[in-house]
Amino acid sequence: MIRPRNPWLLPLSVFVALLLGLLPLPAWLLPFRPYWLALVVAYWVIEDPERAGLGFAFAMGVLADLAFGGLLGEQALRLVVMAFILQRFRAQLRFFPLSQQALAIGGLLVNDRVVSAAVHFTLGEPQLPWTFWWAPLLGMLLWAPVFLLLDTFRLGRR
Template sequence: MVGSRPRNGWLIWFSLALALLLSVAPMPKFMEIGRPLWVALFLTYWTLAVPHRVGMASAWIFGLLADVLNGTLLGQSALVLTLIIFLVLSLHRRLRMFPMWQQSLVLLVVFGLAQLVQLWLNALTGNRQPTLEFVFPALVSALLWPWVFAILRGLQQRFGVH
């Protein structure tokens, strides 16, 4: 694939836009505390699959878009998503070799660290959650990783994204 022209990049950006929409889609109140980190999941997949096309700049841009959609402090989600993608890029070669259950465990730690940074930023702005609810999105996201991976891998192979 060296020297070949990138193909079907629209699928990457369409899926990331879908992740942004999923991140603000209404959910029942009892499920709200475990809202998956959709943008982080989709960015993680595309960073592992095509690191030459999706990276920290993409994470920053989609983080800013998430901040605008969620009405949070501008740059807060951008910082957290950039941290996630930095860690994923640092572990890129190892993550690709791990079986799916180990990938999920590593991503649980990565997303958990990102949620801790998010909690710290919320505390600085005066919006701190009083309980350990901030851990649930990382746990739900790690449990969803095998399905997100399978769906996006199927789409990547079907449309020949590289």
Template sequence: MTRVPSGWLIYGSLLASLLVLVVPLPTGIGLARPYLLAMLLCYWILEAPDHVGLGTAFIAGLAADLVSGTLLGEQAMRLVVLSFLVQRFRARLRFFPLWQQALAVFALLLNDRLVALAVHAASGDGLPPWGTWLSPVIGFALWPWLFLLLDELRLRLRERERAG
């Protein structure tokens, strides 16, 4: 039986990603900010599907909408779509080598940008700046490091729980 991480690690990391979402960055760099919340949801759905799912994605998306001041429900819908796709292909994604997982996360983040584009087009907003399309590329580059960091944290937590 595999042990899942404590809730504080899962929900603490999601809360930390909400804080990263509101860190002020220069305009050009801020547009290319990786969607860390989506990447963390991908990781936790892959590694702890009994604890993180569509409901968590929806609540995290609403929190992200409130924190960032975007259209209420936009990020919630985007994260639910992303989480559904990760859940649907979880059995395959878990056994991909890390570089293939990074490509899959890139495709998911690119799909997220397309959903965001559709939402903005439907709401009458103009096209987003071109810099927003760099976000999936940066997410692609960060995925292996994020995955390894969270795996190490989970391993240390598991060892600590066994010892204590």
């Protein structure tokens, strides 16, 4: 068994993603806030499936639900759905170039919005305005920098 070079990186990256999600933004910027936690969970599910799987996604979702104060279990469901799809297609995704990975992550982030809308519709909660559908596009554009940054720290490259 190979020990990870930086065992602190996974919890630190999740902590930073939660902080970025809690960062106060002006009202006009809120629709463009990327789902940082989803990007970080996606990275770990793809790159370190022994440490990050469905249970990890569920735990991070519950933690995010508690931190952000939304519907308890909503983000957990969203992250578990995303992690399940990522696990299913992990073998193919790992060999995609970053641009194609970004498109796949963008599709998963759109799917995340669909799951969120379905949960809100089912429970009779108010829906997010249509402008919030821009966030998956920004998340898709941020996938390559997030991936490269975490990969650099994880592998210890300079």
